[in-house]
Amino acid sequence: MRQRLTSGRRLWGVDVARSLALFGMMSVHIFPGTRPDGSLHPSYAIAAGRSAALFAVLAGVGLALATGGQQPYDGRRLLAARAGVLTRAALLIGLGLILGQVNSPPLVILAYYGVLFVLAIPFLGLSSRALAALAAASAVLTPVLSYLVRTHLDPAPIADAGGSDLFVELFLTGTYPALTWTTYLFAGLSVGRADLRRASTALWLAVGGAALAIGAYVAASSLLNAAGGVDRLRRSVPSDPVYAFVGDDLDLRLREGFFGVTPTTDWRWLVVAAPHSGTTFDLLATTGTALAVLGVCLLVVARARWLSLALAATGSMTLSLYTAHVLALSQGSRLLVTDDRLDLWLGHVVTAIVLATLWRSGVGRGPLEWVSAMVDRSARRLVEGRRPDVRERTGVTR
Numbered sequence: 516m517r518q519r520l521t522s523g524r525r526l527w528g529v530d531v532a533r534s535l536a537l538f539g540m541m542s543v544h545i546f547p548g549t550r551p552d553g554s555l556h557p558s559y560a561i562a563a564g565r566s567a568a569l570f571a572v573l574a575g576v577g578l579a580l581a582t583g584g585q586q587p588y589d590g591r592r593l594l595a596a597r598a599g600v601l602t603r604a605a606l607l608i609g610l611g612l613i614l615g616q617v618n619s620p621p622l623v624i625l626a627y628y629g630v631l632f633v634l635a636i637p638f639l640g641l642s643s644r645a646l647a648a649l650a651a652a653s654a655v656l657t658p659v660l661s662y663l664v665r666t667h668l669d670p671a672p673i674a675d676a677g678g679s680d681l682f683v684e685l686f687l688t689g690t691y692p693a694l695t696w697t698t699y700l701f702a703g704l705s706v707g708r709a710d711l712r713r714a715s716t717a718l719w720l721a722v723g724g725a726a727l728a729i730g731a732y733v734a735a736s737s738l739l740n741a742a743g744g745v746d747r748l749r750r751s752v753p754s755d756p757v758y759a760f761v762g763d764d765l766d767l768r769l770r771e772g773f774f775g776v777t778p779t780t781d782w783r784w785l786v787v788a789a790p791h792s793g794t795t796f797d798l799l800a801t802t803g804t805a806l807a808v809l810g811v812c813l814l815v816v817a818r819a820r821w822l823s824l825a826l827a828a829t830g831s832m833t834l835s836l837y838t839a840h841v842l843a844l845s846q847g848s849r850l851l852v853t854d855d856r857l858d859l860w861l862g863h864v865v866t867a868i869v870l871a872t873l874w875r876s877g878v879g880r881g882p883l884e885w886v887s888a889m890v891d892r893s894a895r896r897l898v899e900g901r902r903p904d905v906r907e908r909t910g911v912t913r
Contacts, residue, residue, distance in 0.1 A: 526580070526711055528813035530830030531823050533573050535808060537833045538864050539566025541840055544621040545860045548771045555770050558860075563772045564790025567624060567691060568699055568801035569808055570833075574628060575635070575703020576711075576809070581891075582639045585710055589640055595898035597636045599891035604632035606887055614838065619845040622774075625837075627691035631700050634693060638701070643708035650701035654798045657695045658785060661687060661793060666779045690775040695793040702802050706809070717813035724806030727799055735788035735796035742783045745769065751781035829871040832881025836867045 539562035546558040582588050582596045611626030638646065664687060686693045709716050739745070749765050772790030788796035816823045829836065840863055874881060880888060 525831070526813070527820060527823055527827040528717070528816040529573060529576055529580075529711070529809065530827040531816055532569065532809045532812040533830030533833050534826040534868075535812070535830075536566045536569040536573065537829065537836060537840075537867065540570065540621075540624075540837070541863050541867075542566075542860055544840070544844060545863070546856050549767065553767075555767065559771050559790075564797065565801050565804045567791075569805040570624070571628070571631065571691075571696055571699035572703040572706070572802060572805040573809070574631065575700045575705075576707040577703075578632070578635055578639065579704045579707020585643075585708055587640045587642065587708065591899060593640050595895040597639060598894040598898045600632055600636055600639065602890040602894040603887050604629040606890055607632060610838065610883070614841050617841060617845045619841050621841050621844065622690045623841060624691050625834075627685055627689060627693055627696065630685045630693040631696060634697055635700055635704065638704065641704075641708075643705045646701050646705035646708060650698055650705055650802070653695070653698040653701055654795050654802070657697060658794050658798065661692065661694055661776065662779055662782075662785060665776065688776055690791060692775050692793060695798060698798045699802060699805070702806070706806065711813060714814065714817055717810045717817070720806045720810030721814060722807075722810070724803045724808075724810060726803070728801075728803030728807065731796045731800035731803060732788050735786055735794075735800075738786040738796075739783065742786060748781065748783055748787070751778065751783070753778050753780050825868050825872045828875035829868050831875060832871050832884050834887065835881035835883040836871060838883060840867070 539558075542558035542562050543566065546556050548556055548559050548563075550556050578600065579587075582593070582600075587593070588596050607629030608626045609629075611623050611629060614623045614625060617623075638649065641649075668683070668688065706720065711717070739748075745765055752765065769787055769789045773792045775791050775793055777784035777787065777789075777792050777794065784792075785794050786796060787794055788800050790797065790801070816827070843863065871881070879885075
């Protein structure tokens, strides 16, 4: 059975999932990792690693939808689409590097996303099945490749932003390293090539994603126990000061998360499933949760479409809202400042929903989304050698 999950050509379920990813990232930016009693904060138990992975998978979905959906572009049209993606990547990298200089708690993800967009360009013409195979291969191989390469690098898990280390950080050692995150990219591209308007596809994503996540966590726990458990890892924590955060409380760190990579002192680090550890099991688990969330959102929108309007509006302009969120948390900002972390998070969430709903209904695309679409269209027209059509001239959006 086929159900309409769209407004015009836009999939509301994808936008709703984006809004949830945004709220999850806001929560880990605002709440501390642990509560006063030393236990893991609920925001980290729910969102750490998973919300960022959901954003990355949805970025792949969006790229697929923008380059033909179920029927990937080919020929000159594909070449034009690749040019458009390249310009959007440059915009994301530039904006990410600028926001990275702001004195704000979040570790800004946008520059890493830009690199992922660049890496996506050669694969935009592939089918869903080929992209799924690439996602599986990436999940298995890139963590091992990262581990082997990083054994020959300085031990710092996060390189300094800028300078000669910038490429290494964005691609290999940063919080969202593009090498291992190609798993999310390929998974999202594969999903975006499927028929997301079918309820059966949404159900498959929800059930299959949940099974993948649970299976990855169970497998990681079993393998780690068989390999000597947490005590064996504790003995292999590097003495270098940059890894002090790992050794303070390893049991908690394995639940709260790392900063994109693990130490390279023992192969057993490759079987943990901690958030932002970049291991095969972390990638599979967080990909699974991302697929499950997307599937549930598509199903919910099918049953309660108009109740999802505000969340869909929020998810349609996450680039603008994420940027505003980072700036609002910057030192010296007077926007939504409160000592109560729950009030602060709710303030960011409610403000995002209200602003997005009003903007979307009154203006259309978010401001940064409009800029991104404009540079994308300009690059495509330059390659295709055509004039903008009526929809482009009047600002009517997908």
